[in-house]
Amino acid sequence: MRxxxxxxxxxLPGGLWLAIFFVLxxxxxxxxxLMQGDVVNGFQLTWHWxxxxxxxxxxxxxxxxxxxxxxxxxxxxVLLAYPAAYWIAFRGGSRKSTYLFLMLLPxxxxxxxxxxxxxxxxxxDGIVLGxxxxxxxxxQDFHVLATGFAVVAGLTYNYLPFMxxxxxxxxxxxxxxxxxxxxxxxxxxxxxxxxxxxxxSVPGVFAGVLMTFVxxxxxxxxxxxxxxxxxxxxxxxxxxxxxxxxxxxxxAALSFALMAILLxxxxxYARALGTEDVxxxxxx
Amino acid sequence: xxxxxxxxxxxxxxxxxxxxxGVVKSFQSHGxxxxxxxxxxxxxxxxxxFSLLGPSGCGKTTxxxxxxxxxxxxxxxxxxxxxxxxxxxPNRRDVNMVFQSYALFPHMSVFExxxxxxxxxxxxxxxxxxxVGEMLEIVDLAGREKRRPRELSGGQQQRVALARALVNRxxxxxxxxxxxxxxxxxxQAMQVELKRIQREVGITFVYVTHDQxxxxxxxxxxxxxxxxxxxxxxxxxxxxxRPATAFVAGFIGTSNVLSGTVARADGDTAVIEPGPGExxxxxxxxxxxxxxxxxxxxxxxxxIGLHPPDGEACAxxxxxxxxxxxxxxxxxxVRTSTGAEVVVFVQNASSADDVAASGDTVWLSWEPRHxxxxxx
Numbered sequence: 208m209r210x211x212x213x214x215x216x217x218x219l220p221g222g223l224w225l226a227i228f229f230v231l232x233x234x235x236x237x238x239x240x241l242m243q244g245d246v247v248n249g250f251q252l253t254w255h256w257x258x259x260x261x262x263x264x265x266x267x268x269x270x271x272x273x274x275x276x277x278x279x280x281x282x283x284x285v286l287l288a289y290p291a292a293y294w295i296a297f298r299g300g301s302r303k304s305t306y307l308f309l310m311l312l313p314x315x316x317x318x319x320x321x322x323x324x325x326x327x328x329x330x331x332d333g334i335v336l337g338x339x340x341x342x343x344x345x346x347q348d349f350h351v352l353a354t355g356f357a358v359v360a361g362l363t364y365n366y367l368p369f370m371x372x373x374x375x376x377x378x379x380x381x382x383x384x385x386x387x388x389x390x391x392x393x394x395x396x397x398x399x400x401x402x403x404x405x406x407x408s409v410p411g412v413f414a415g416v417l418m419t420f421v422x423x424x425x426x427x428x429x430x431x432x433x434x435x436x437x438x439x440x441x442x443x444x445x446x447x448x449x450x451x452x453x454x455x456x457x458x459a460a461l462s463f464a465l466m467a468i469l470l471x472x473x474x475x476y477a478r479a480l481g482t483e484d485v486x487x488x489x490x491x
Numbered sequence: 492x493x494x495x496x497x498x499x500x501x502x503x504x505x506x507x508x509x510x511x512x513g514v515v516k517s518f519q520s521h522g523x524x525x526x527x528x529x530x531x532x533x534x535x536x537x538x539x540x541f542s543l544l545g546p547s548g549c550g551k552t553t554x555x556x557x558x559x560x561x562x563x564x565x566x567x568x569x570x571x572x573x574x575x576x577x578x579x580x581p582n583r584r585d586v587n588m589v590f591q592s593y594a595l596f597p598h599m600s601v602f603e604x605x606x607x608x609x610x611x612x613x614x615x616x617x618x619x620x621x622x623v624g625e626m627l628e629i630v631d632l633a634g635r636e637k638r639r640p641r642e643l644s645g646g647q648q649q650r651v652a653l654a655r656a657l658v659n660r661x662x663x664x665x666x667x668x669x670x671x672x673x674x675x676x677x678x679q680a681m682q683v684e685l686k687r688i689q690r691e692v693g694i695t696f697v698y699v700t701h702d703q704x705x706x707x708x709x710x711x712x713x714x715x716x717x718x719x720x721x722x723x724x725x726x727x728x729x730x731x732x733r734p735a736t737a738f739v740a741g742f743i744g745t746s747n748v749l750s751g752t753v754a755r756a757d758g759d760t761a762v763i764e765p766g767p768g769e770x771x772x773x774x775x776x777x778x779x780x781x782x783x784x785x786x787x788x789x790x791x792x793x794x795i796g797l798h799p800p801d802g803e804a805c806a807x808x809x810x811x812x813x814x815x816x817x818x819x820x821x822x823x824x825v826r827t828s829t830g831a832e833v834v835v836f837v838q839n840a841s842s843a844d845d846v847a848a849s850g851d852t853v854w855l856s857w858e859p860r861h862x863x864x865x866x867x
Contacts, residue, residue, distance in 0.1 A: 382592075382594065384590055384592060384594040385594050385596060385597075387561055387581070387588075387590070387594065388588070388590055388594040388595075388596070389596075389607070390560075390561075390580065390581045390582045391559060391560075391561075391581050391582070391587055391588045391656075392582075392587065392607045392608035392611060392655070392656075392659070393582045393583075393608050393611035393612055393659070394582055394607075394611050395580075395582055398611060402596075402607070403596060406598050407597070407598055
């Protein structure tokens, strides 16, 4: 009897924690998204589905911008992280863990502080642009801050380790003898990479994309610090609706809409990339 | 590959499949230079089953990796079918390798694994299908094309690895301890199987192993390696019966190494007389009276008895220290009058009791032609 209960007892603390601090707030938020009213007079649950259509039509620009920035930053992360992870996994030798630690080092500094340091670096008369402008290499009115580029760059920088780690883990597991076997079977370096290493690291890229795209799309710190009025993301909108306008129903509706869009996107992505079909194609 | 074919056409018709000339390989390890292979010369004939045999760290795998192109020699030449291939990358060498752990591509089916090399050479699709099918037939894996490597048993994976290399019809096949991961029964079955496949395809096999039984069973010739050099090179029977060095004698099979002072030389036969009634005759030992000679005798060549042997046989007195019954054989360890321990295998032909028990004084005897001087 006790043996059969043991697994449930083990899952109980974590399960309770999630029930109280995740499921319960979710239910509360979901009910908020269907309420009407204001802070002063209180909110009533009226099953007001219009919160969704209203908020989506009001902030569709920001929503689309968030998804575009999310895709751009995720793509930039893949392009930067893959070579780095590859190099650490196959060329890192005995210093692999040191290199990984260096990759993670920025994480020891607060997220907001890191983002502010980028603001300092990219300021119109900062240490990068200032000298370039003085030297006449850039026009005086050139700026990076308050552009979409600055936001995407900040997002890429902040989430890069989330991409490096899973890709590294996948590459680390690739037996170097498989590469030798491919070379022995007439594959050049490029073919050996494309036919063997890349397909075997797809699960790592898959995990990395999940771990970056979702938080990046919902991020509001980078847009706040590095973006201007034309670069606000959906996270900024939700934050404003909650904390400034106190419009909890609209904010909650927008949060759930974003969650639904991300989930649909991820399931579509998982179907396309997460199955073995992709690997079969790569094998040809 | 084309360069190789051309050079081959230009040279004489009878060209060695693989030739190594003065090959040396040194590695840098923790700031020290480690020489894994110190001057290896080899000629492997077309269609030969050639084994590189030796303990781990003897340089056999490094030698094979240099033939495959994964390592480049520090010095010397590697000639494949008449062309020097030093500096040619593995994908442009017309040899294929069967890896120790098989190194099958886990994300590909059996068919795709086997088709990998053909596809890299842009073989037409229907030819790929046909040749992969034929090869899977040869290794007895027809009908398993769609399986993933992890869904196969060890023996089946081994055969996929073999098919994946052989389907390319390489000029030579390199096998790096290919049976090491299999259990004894399967290993023995695969030894026979490998030999059959080799006869069927007629390709030169270079086989790396530390298992002397494997090498003796399958090879046309064996090179016994130790500490980066070839100690002996010859057909299995010669390597087994006439070990050239004490290392070879000890490494191949169980061997008794005896030594003594030559009492007299009868023509080219050296005679050692350790005690009264005892004599060891060593034909072909170019030793003079008074010199020291080292010889080996295989355990199964020695007879054990309670009385001194008659006639011209070698005779040695000793005390039995251990008797181990092994079913087909009984294994005796005898401490001889010279102080050396000698192992004797006696076939249990009759169901009679053991010839001797531990502590008994016995006489060992063998025909003089079974004693071999080491280094003669």
